[in-house]
Amino acid sequence: MKTDHLVIGSGIAGLTYAIKMAERFPERSITIITKGEKEESNTRYAQGGVAVVLNNDRDSFNNHVEDTLKAGDGICNRNVVEMVVKEGPPRLEELITWGTRFDRNPRGKLELGREGGHSENRIVHHKDITGYEIERSLLNRVKQLSNISLLDHHFAIDLITEHHFMNCLPESIHCYGAYVLDQQSDSIITILAVTTLLATGGIGRVYGHTTNPCVATGDGIAMAYRAKARVTDMEFVQFHPTVFYERKDGKSFLISEAVRGYGARLRNRKGERFMFNYDERGELASRDIVSMGIDRELKKSGEECVYLDCTHLPEDDFRSHFPNIYSECIHRHIDPARDWIPVLPASHYLCGGIEVDTEGRTTVGNLYACGECSRTGLHGANRLASNSLLEALVYAHNIFKSHSELIPVNPGLSHAIPDWNDKGTEVPKEHVVIEHNRKKLQALMRDYVGIVRSDKRLELAGKNLENIYEEVESLYRESKVSTALCELRNMVNIAHLIICQSRGRTENRGGFYNMDNIGKDKTPQGDKISVKPRKHECAKSGITFVLTE
Structure with missing residues (x-):
């Protein structure tokens, strides 16, 4: 075409x-x-x-x-x-x-x-x-x-x-x-x-x-x-501070930042408004500050979520401005006019x-x-x-x-552009390998490369990712491509970039926070953080090339 x-x-x-x-x-x-x-x-x-x-x-x-x-x-x-x-x-x-x-x-x-x-x-x-x-x-x-x-x-x-x-x-x-x-x-x-x-x-x-x-x-x-x-x-990686906390695995549901702009208040389980401890703007601070504030509250308390309090807001006005958020909360047995909404941060924007x-x-x-x-x-x-x-x-x-x-x-x-060549590959007999590695990758990124990072966790993340990478690339070479396999391969590439560039930054800025960076020399503004070269096979052609950055 x-x-x-x-x-x-x-x-x-x-x-x-x-x-x-x-x-x-x-x-x-x-x-x-x-x-x-x-x-x-x-x-x-x-x-x-x-x-x-x-x-x-x-x-x-x-x-x-x-x-x-x-x-x-x-x-x-x-x-x-x-x-x-x-x-x-x-x-x-x-x-x-x-x-x-x-x-x-x-x-x-x-x-x-x-x-x-x-x-x-x-x-x-x-x-x-x-x-x-x-x-x-x-x-x-x-x-x-x-x-x-x-x-x-x-x-x-x-x-x-x-x-x-x-x-x-x-x-x-x-x-x-x-x-x-x-x-x-x-x-x-x-x-x-x-x-x-x-x-x-x-x-x-x-x-x-x-x-x-x-x-x-x-x-x-x-x-x-x-x-x-x-x-x-x-x-x-920007984490949205207020995503509906679902105790069981389910579809994530975002509680818009506009709700806090409308006057909603963040509280811990004790009912305390804690955001003013972290920023003079309180709940209206930027997302990185609110997300890290919630993360610190959860680490201090050991709780699994904090709460968004909308109970003081006029119910009819809230329903008019946020009809989908209101109905979704009701569907999940939370009435924003009477109940605090359980929330915690989730990955949101790159x-x-x-x-x-x-x-x-x-x-x-x-x-x-x-x-x-x-x-x-x-x-x-x-x-x-x-x-x-x-x-x-x-x-x-x-x-x-x-x-x-x-x-x-x-x-x-x-030029004569070659057609895709998947000679010698076959449809994988077991798709469990793809799903297993996807879950491993997601758990790795959540636990080691989340809102707050450390040198040790990033080092371990890199080592663990290498194992996933080798397994996925081997599967890619042997298999006829599928959406699930290609998505997983792409996610491994993305994880590699996030981990490597996180390890290269020695200064905490905005949404990036490494607990080991305190007191270190700063990364000069505008510096490009290099990424370890990695080999990839292109288009089943057998040609191997090296990637940088």
């Missing part, structure tokens, strides 16, 4: 870019692939909203910039922050033009909420299902554009680069598309593209207990890593990822990245609430602009 522009992922980043390209260039073909249902993405589960400066009487671009820099704890790129913040209003207007419905006050103006880390009300939202509403409007727009093909249940296995038709590593690497598994026919197709955009979302499933959907297995970052793209800041410039370009030619899988410099060491949807909108627009002004030329389309 040939297409002008290949988009991997169907969240806000990929869909926004695809719509803009299709509208501007009706003669070009845009192909979107997504491994699950087209609606399934991290965007869909974004409860809070889009952070945009609209109330110029009280708010300003500078206020939003300073809030972002403070949350990012000195690791943000100020130029990027200023660019993203100032681009917010026009990008929001485009969403509204495409049919996204945001909540408005009785006067018809957009209703602005407030979340942790923000100094003013600037969160544009749709109830507590903002992401779901944005996804709905974007997919409706995609259906109206005849030059967009959206292929669901198509899983990207690997990016096509020179590795697949050269016996040595070239000085510069380019992307020519991807090998893709059609999950319904169980066949592997080669999609050739002039440009490829990775918009594959986050990595939450690496930790198991997460706010992310099942599709968030870090596929885009892992593929880019194997293609030798630069991947940085992977140590900065602040690092595939390094890109302001036009979304990676270090691999003709390969772009946007959304949570990318590292733009906006978030630094910790993401400010509701900046992620804003970032996706702005960078999707920037990538579109770069394609409008100069369409990249892909020299590789003149």
Whole structure:
């Protein structure tokens, strides 16, 4: 299959870019692939909203910039922050033009909420299902554009680069598309593209207990890593402080930060409001501080959760603002008007990822990245609430602009790209090996590479991961590929990056905290933390290449 522009992922980043390209260039073909249902993405589960400066009487671009820099704890790129913040209003207007419905006050103006880390009300939202509403409007727009093909249940296995038709590593690497598994026919197709955009979302499933959907297995970052793209800041994993605590294993349920912005209070089992012991902003401190505050309370008390108290809030207003959170709590036998909601932190958002410039370009030619899988410099060491949807909108627009002004030329389309070769492999007889290693990996990351880390735990994590890696790579070489096996392989790559870059950082910043770093020399700001080279086999071709970073 040939297409002008290949988009991997169907969240806000990929869909926004695809719509803009299709509208501007009706003669070009845009192909979107997504491994699950087209609606399934991290965007869909974004409860809070889009952070945009609209109330110029009280708010300003500078206020939003300073809030972002403070949350990012000195690791943000100020130029990027200023660019993203100032681009917010026009990008929001485009969403509204495409049919996204945001909540408005009785006067018809957009209703602005407030979340942790923000100094003013600037969160544009749709109830507590903002992401779901944005996804709905974007997919409706995609259906109206005849030059967009959206292929669901198509899983990207690997990016096509020179590795697949050269016996040595070239000085510069380019992307020519991807090998893709059609999950319904169980066949592997080669999609050739002039440009490829990775918009594959986050990595939450690496930790198991997460706010992310099942599709968030870090596929885009892992593929880019194997293609030798630069991947940085992977140590900065943001944990959402308030996820419904389920005593039995069940689907995680996020209690939006907007609930604390609305006035909910965090309490320990004794009923004490403890967050003011850790930050003068109390419950409205940024996510890293609230998560670490909860973690310390739990370690001191030995309890399994803390509580979010909404009982003092007007019941009717709470139900109106947070209808889905309210109904989900009731379904789990918790009445927010009368009961404290049991919560604890869970993995939520990755602040690092595939390094890109302001036009979304990676270090691999003709390969772009946007959304949570990318590292733009906006978030630094910790993401400010509701900046992620804003970032996706702005960078999707920037990538579109770069394609409008100069369409990249892909020299590789003149080469004979080999088909996927799985000769000598067979369907695994036992899938228990995949599930067993997945659970081992998730337990390893939760226990050793969680909110609070240590040198010893990171060392042990690296040693344990090596065993999982060897077993998974052996299985990959011998087996016909499946989504479950490729996801596991990607998760192992992601875990490797997080562990190695965590071991390289000697300074606690934002969402990264190593208990052994206190008193150590600081990691110079802007330093790239190197990752131990690792060998991978590419596309069943037998060619082995070494990865760095």
